[in-house]
């Protein structure tokens with residue numbers, strides 16, 4: 001284990017995709033891992049059984065905890081469960097999320113709220129549950145799982161991109177506000193990788209408006225999925241990046257980590273460098289540099 005410290009880690013959305021890969025990788029590296037799943041008695045039952053069996057077979061310190069990120073009481077209870085079992089909480093990985101793809105006009109405000117309820121307010125709820133403990137410890141990390149679409153918005157991803165941009169803003173505010181308490185906040189912005197996110201995608205319910213965009217949306221999806229089928233990428237690139245952040249020494253974690261094919265990664269990293277410099281200049285001009293973490 002690099003960093004030589006066994007971390008107590010809570011990962012939301014651990015049933016599949018990046019979350020599942022992350023909990024398995026962290027546990028295999030000797031960390032004490034709490035895999036948070038929603039509806040453990042129902043839709044989460046299979047993943048819970050598989051992870052429990054894996055923990056027994058490989059003697060991993062990997063436990064299931066129930067957590068629906070749309071419910072504050074559920075988030076509070078999950079953190080309480082971790083505290084009772086481990087006595088501390090070092091890292092929270094705000095990974096739970098989903099995508100509502102489609103033309104913006106076809107979504108109702110209620111659907112937009114549902115997109116934000118998981119991807120944005122979910123992270124807020126889990127942070128609200130965990131932060132009193134992290135502040136009291138004087139150390140801890142929030143790792144958000146974001147997307148490069150927060151930096152580059154392509155068509156038919158507007159709700160998702162907006163939610164991930166909001167998550168990026170929350171991450172940056174936490175980054176500055178929590179530093180005096182010794183607590184870090186960082187984000188991993190990932191390109192598209194094959195997980196269950198496509199199968200779980202929620203399309204707009206307004207069929208008439210959706211159909212009006214039919215041809216453009218159809219050919220867009222065709223181009224995108226064609227490219228991704230040719231070159232799907234390996235989602236462990238994302239879980240590896242999360243594991244690396246968990247194991248980095250305190251104070252050394254970068255605010256933003258981009259996980260993407262090289263051309264996309266370099267372009268987004270360049271944008272991030274400009275954004276960081278812009279924040280520094282604007283902060284100085286506002287007279288608030290002392291409150292900003294470099």
Ligand SMILES: NC(=O)c1ccc[n+]([C@@H]2O[C@H](COP(=O)([O-])OP(=O)(O)OC[C@H]3O[C@@H](n4cnc5c(N)ncnc54)[C@H](OP(=O)(O)O)[C@@H]3O)[C@@H](O)[C@H]2O)c1
Pocket residue numbers: 012013014015016017018019037038043044067068069070094095096097098099118145146147148189190191192193194195196197198200
């Ligand atoms: N895959 C990509 O291309 C990509 C790229 C950039 C960022 N991301 C982000 O990566 C994160 C993980 O997504 P993924 O790609 O690994 O997709 P995934 O395989 O569909 O995993 C999403 C996870 O979030 C959970 N979840 C959804 N709503 C929840 C809720 N209300 N409470 C608790 N858990 C909930 C899901 O649980 P259930 O099984 O119960 O639905 C599942 O465990 C998301 O934040 C996503 O936006 C993905």
